[in-house]
Amino acid sequence: MMIKKPTLKSTLIGFLYLAPMLLILLVFNIFPILDSFAMSFFTKYNFYTNQIGQIGLGNFKTLFSDPNFWLALKNTLIFVIGVVPISICLSLGIALLLNHIRFLAGFFKTVYFLPFVTSTVAISLVWQWIYNDQYGLLNLFLRHLGIGPINWLNDPKWAMPALIIMTIWKGLGFNIILFLAGLSNIDQRYERVAQIDGANKWQTFRYIIFPLLSPMTFLVTVMSIISGFKVFDEVFVLFGGSPGPGQATLTLVFYLYQKFYTEWQYGLAAASGVVLFFLILIVTVINYLYSRKHIYYV
Amino acid sequence: MDKQKISRLLEYLILIFGGILMLIPFLWMLDTALKSGSEAMTIPPVIIPKKLQWMNFVLAWHAAPFLRYFINSVIVTVITTCGQLLTTILAAYAFAKLEFYGKKIVFMICLTTMMVPGEMLIIPNFITLSKFHMINTYYALIIPWLASFFAVFTLRQTFMSIPDEIYYSAKIDGAGDWYFLWHMLVPLAKPTIIALAALEIINSWNSFMWPLIVTNSDKMRTLPVGLSNFTTDAGTQFQLLMAASTIIIIPMLLVYIFLQKYIIAGVSRSGLKG
Amino acid sequence: MKRIKLVQYFLAVLAVSLIVTLGGASTNVQAASTKKTKISLWTGLTGVYEKNLQKITNGFNKSQNKYHVVLTSQGTYDKMNQKVMAAAKSNNLPVLGMALYTSLPDYKHNGFIQSLDPLYKSMPKKNVKDIYASFRDGSKVDGNYYSVPLSKSVRILYYNKDILKKYNLAVPKTWNQLRADGQKLKEHQIYAYGFDQSFQMEWEGMLHAAGVTPISGKKVAVNSQPSIKAANFVLDMVKNGTAKSAGSDVYWTQSFVNGQSAFYIGSSAAVASIKEAAKKSFNWGAAVVPSYEGKSGTEVAGNDLVLFKGASKAEKSGAYKYLKYLLKPNVTAKWAEATGYLPVSKKAVASKSFQQFLKDNPYDQAAVDSLPDSFSQKAFVGFNQYYTDSNTAFDSMLNKKTPAKKALDNLAKQTKTTLAGN
Structure with missing residues (x-):
């Protein structure tokens, strides 16, 4: 760091730089968070008149005794574990390849970015066709491999894998663009020096590129985990507004959405939001602590 | 030499295979956009429509005031993206290169804003904006999105990986923080900034729920809202929905193709160091 | 220098865009200035359904010199529901809105809507009875009317x-x-x-x-x-x-x-x-x-129109007029012919134009035949x-x-x- 010790003056300058962002975040993010934190403790609460009957842990008690909440928690964890590692490995690999090639590089970059550009609604309808059990493209392909028709969207066993595949597909472009930006921020001379020193490709990647890319990898990981925990739109459109067959894709945010918008159980919805919040927070802090030892800033 | 050629070939094969997987759903979308209503519903699906229904694009375009939506989308996207980049660059600089009291705490608090699902924010933010009498104005569509901590976080990571020595050499030349940020750091971090711009443009362009909630008239609505015209409670007009979705994507593709060459401009080429 | 240009360009774009925004926002304020009392109506209708209700509403607006009904589609029903929630919480509800008849008790319980008893009482009894019983049942909460059937x-x-x-x-x-x-x-x-x-x-x-x-x-x-x-x-x-x-x-x-x-x-x-x-x-x-x-x-199944709380006296009487207009046999028949929803009254079904419509569209006969055995x-x-x-x-x-x-x-x-x- 450039200025080793904070002073009053440097603090003033620091906050001046932060002010525009902080103002917006305070009003449109932090205030609503505090608001829903408070709401999670209101029981016998009238959302519309703001009359609070009681303050207590009732909502959390109800929440923790609801089997659907635990199902949602389980499904969300499976989803995150299913999506994040594959998505990061794939996008890192593709980003490296895209960064490496010259011929048609622009074309390929556009192709891989395409899914991210497309609206979720339209593309989810397309995936419904791909996943169709009788005539879907995926089953057509699998039949050639001798794997017999899977009812992707209506079999509770396969609904989650179907959701995971589509999410990975849709999210790749986002991660790739971040990795590409990260790669292009790396001074190419490091790479050349390594190659002159006789390092092979793997060694160059392992000891030069990967450490230099670690700040971006950390960021992509954190982002993927957070957005994985928050998955909702994909479920909603892929399964026609339902939480999947046999609630196989009932995720935490879907649960929250149901409680809030369909069932009007505001306190309970807020409580599930708070639980989700702390869950993500804990995972992110673990991630952060781990990364502090492993991230390499120049 | 041969070994290198083979690995090149392999690289392209992998990219082509993956590229096909990326393209298939998209091609299907285009294909459906050119089908007739009954062809779009036929089982097993018709791959090549008997007659290409270019009219679908015209029908879709006229199903809603798309021209007005288009203008609104452009306005909202441009301002949101520029404004967000500005707040992002300033904040990322503070987090990456300045030392001040409370930095870690503020950073953590800001980080928590990413941990709340958007579904939780809709109603409180609607209420806030209605208190400011901003419902059904561009302000409501723009202001809440003028800051994104994800963008700040990303840019901070990039700023942090730019060596401090540059700062010292700038100091010797008599440059202050402000000058250093805009004339050295920002150009160096251009790939990331452009990438963030691309992501925000797309986010803003595709945003659906928020514009629908905070606007009350067609005058203020944006393109994705128009997509809901093809879904009713009795079914979906697939061919028109796909045609409209295709129309909406095209400007984004053009923007991306234009921007992507900046995303690859590397550090060593900017010739600042050494 | 190239880099300075980038920054300048960027700031210029920002400035221009801000001016455009301010301009755009102010034109928006002007639009609302009409002398007639504006009756806002939120629907969960999209596509052709929305267009047809607009057509019918235009017919009403032309016949009025005091009231003007303004239709806004809020997307599909689930989106509309979210919007009503946000608007109810911040006292931004429109005058009229569409609602599933099954949500009437919850709407009433939370104080979103007003009783429409005065509307029904002001209508001749036989006209009220002419509305199909199953639709009327759906419009009531604890014996009082709270809605007018629309897309059934x-x-x-x-x-x-x-x-x-x-x-x-x-x-x-x-x-x-x-x-x-x-x-x-x-x-x-x-x-x-x-x-x-x-x-x-x-x-x-x-x-x-x-x-x-x-x-x-x-x-x-x-x-x-x-x-x-x-x-x-x-x-x-x-x-x-x-x-x-x-x-x-x-x-x-x-x-x-x-x-x-x-x-x-x-x-x-x-x-x-x-x-x-x-x-x-x-x-x-x-x-x-x-x-x-x-x-x-x-x-x-289907949606009714409700009168939200907070409507002024003028808005209320305009809303009543509009709702009565929609209940007219020829209007509900026209709506049904255009959308495939059911006409809400027996007179509408018996009307010449609707009978002709059924002759031309035999598929729609089944729904009409079902009405006697229908229930809410x-x-x-x-x-x-x-x-x-x-x-x-x-x-x-x-x-x-x-x-x-x-x-x-x-x-x-x-x-x-x-x-x-x-």
């Missing part, structure tokens, strides 16, 4: 004429016949009965025929003997491969037009989408739903919760093979908790 549909039976002809079958009059047809069609790998994502509405129809009200007052009968029996009737057909759910397709429409089933019980509003999806060579028809245990029942679902405070719970129950019967008794017992338990909590 019932469940009807669609049949594939080609399949009937090929296998020498008739349109089933009873559920038992439908089941028997299933056995005949099974060997040809055609389902007899296709339904939407869930068969809940058909189940409710069967219960109505059997004289059971799932929930009335604090009495919960979702797990009564007849309820379980009716659920098992359909579940057994699913099990032996003669009935099928549309699953994540939500509607069975696509499978029906592709000849996967001989019969489809769905919304009468689906006539339009079947027409659009069907190939020219596809022969089909529509009839009333089969009877169950000797009696018939077909459930009414009994809603209650907390219906929103029941809605999720019952969806889950039917989903688990269909997709997790949960026995009907177990799923419905659980639903009964949840419903009792819901009723006790409100």
Whole structure:
């Protein structure tokens, strides 16, 4: 760091730089968070008149005794574990390849970015066709491999894998663009020096590129985990507004959405939001602590 | 030499295979956009429509005031993206290169804003904006999105990986923080900034729920809202929905193709160091 | 220097955009300045439905010199619901809005809506009685009117004429016949009965025929003997491969037009989408739903218009005028002809233009024929919760093979908790 010790003056300058962002975040993010934190403790609460009957842990008690909440928690964890590692490995690999090639590089970059550009609604309808059990493209392909028709969207066993595949597909472009930006921020001379020193490709990647890319990898990981925990739109459109067959894709945010918008159980919805919040927070802090030892800033 | 050629070939094969997987759903979308209503519903699906229904694009375009939506989308996207980049660059600089009291705490608090699902924010933010009498104005569509901590976080990571020595050499030349940020750091971090711009443009362009909630008239609505015209409670007009979705994507593709060459401009080429 | 240019360019773009925004925002304020009292109406209608209501509303607006109804589509129903919630919380509700009739008790309970008794009282009694009884039932909460029926549909039976002809079958009059047809069609790998994502509405129809009200007052009968029996009737057909759910397709429409089933019980509003999806060579028809245990029942679905709280006196009287206009036989008939929804009154159905319409569009006859046996679902405070719970129950019967008794017992338990909590 450039200025080793904070002073009053440097603090003033620091906050001046932060002010525009902080103002917006305070009003449109932090205030609503505090608001829903408070709401999670209101029981016998009238959302519309703001009359609070009681303050207590009732909502959390109800929440923790609801089997659907635990199902949602389980499904969300499976989803995150299913999506994040594959998505990061794939996008890192593709980003490296895209960064490496010259011929048609622009074309390929556009192709891989395409899914991210497309609206979720339209593309989810397309995936419904791909996943169709009788005539879907995926089953057509699998039949050639001798794997017999899977009812992707209506079999509770396969609904989650179907959701995971589509999410990975849709999210790749986002991660790739971040990795590409990260790669292009790396001074190419490091790479050349390594190659002159006789390092092979793997060694160059392992000891030069990967450490230099670690700040971006950390960021992509954190982002993927957070957005994985928050998955909702994909479920909603892929399964026609339902939480999947046999609630196989009932995720935490879907649960929250149901409680809030369909069932009007505001306190309970807020409580599930708070639980989700702390869950993500804990995972992110673990991630952060781990990364502090492993991230390499120049 | 041969070994290198083979690995090149392999690289392209992998990219082509993956590229096909990326393209298939998209091609299907285009294909459906050119089908007739009954062809779009036929089982097993018709791959090549008997007659290409270019009219679908015209029908879709006229199903809603798309021209007005288009203008609104452009306005909202441009301002949101520029404004967000500005707040992002300033904040990322503070987090990456300045030392001040409370930095870690503020950073953590800001980080928590990413941990709340958007579904939780809709109603409180609607209420806030209605208190400011901003419902059904561009302000409501723009202001809440003028800051994104994800963008700040990303840019901070990039700023942090730019060596401090540059700062010292700038100091010797008599440059202050402000000058250093805009004339050295920002150009160096251009790939990331452009990438963030691309992501925000797309986010803003595709945003659906928020514009629908905070606007009350067609005058203020944006393109994705128009997509809901093809879904009713009795079914979906697939061919028109796909045609409209295709129309909406095209400007984004053009923007991306234009921007992507900046995303690859590397550090060593900017010739600042050494 | 290149870099300075980038920054300047960037700032210039920002400045220009800000000016554009301010300009745009101020034009918006001007738009609202008309002398007539503005009656805002939020709908959950999209596409052609929205356009047709706009047409009808234009007709009203032209006839008025004091009021002007402004329609806004809020997307599909679930989006509209979110918006109403946000608007209710911040006192931004419009004058009129669309609502599922099953959410009226919850709307009333939370103070969203005003009683429409004055409207109905100001109408001649015979005009009120002319509205179909099932629609009127749906408009009432605890005996008071809270809505005016608008986009109404019932469940009807669609049949594939080609399949009937090929296998020498008739349109089933009873559920038992439908089941028997299933056995005949099974060997040809055609389902007899296709339904939407869930068969809940058909189940409710069967219960109505059997004289059971799932929930009335604090009495919960979702797990009564007849309820379980009716659920098992359909579940057994699913099990032996003669009935099928549309699953994540939500509607069975696509499978029906592709000849996967001989019969489809769905919304009468689906006539339009079947027409659009069907190939020219596809022969089909529509009839009333089969009877169950000797009696018939077909459930009414759809949206009503409600008067939100906070409307001024002028807005209220304008809203009354508009609602009365919509209830006029010729207007409701016109609306029905354009959309495929049902006319709300007997006079409208009897009107010349609608009878001519039925002659030209025989598919729509079935829905009209169903009206005498139609019924509205009994809603209650907390219906929103029941809605999720019952969806889950039917989903688990269909997709997790949960026995009907177990799923419905659980639903009964949840419903009792819901009723006790409100």
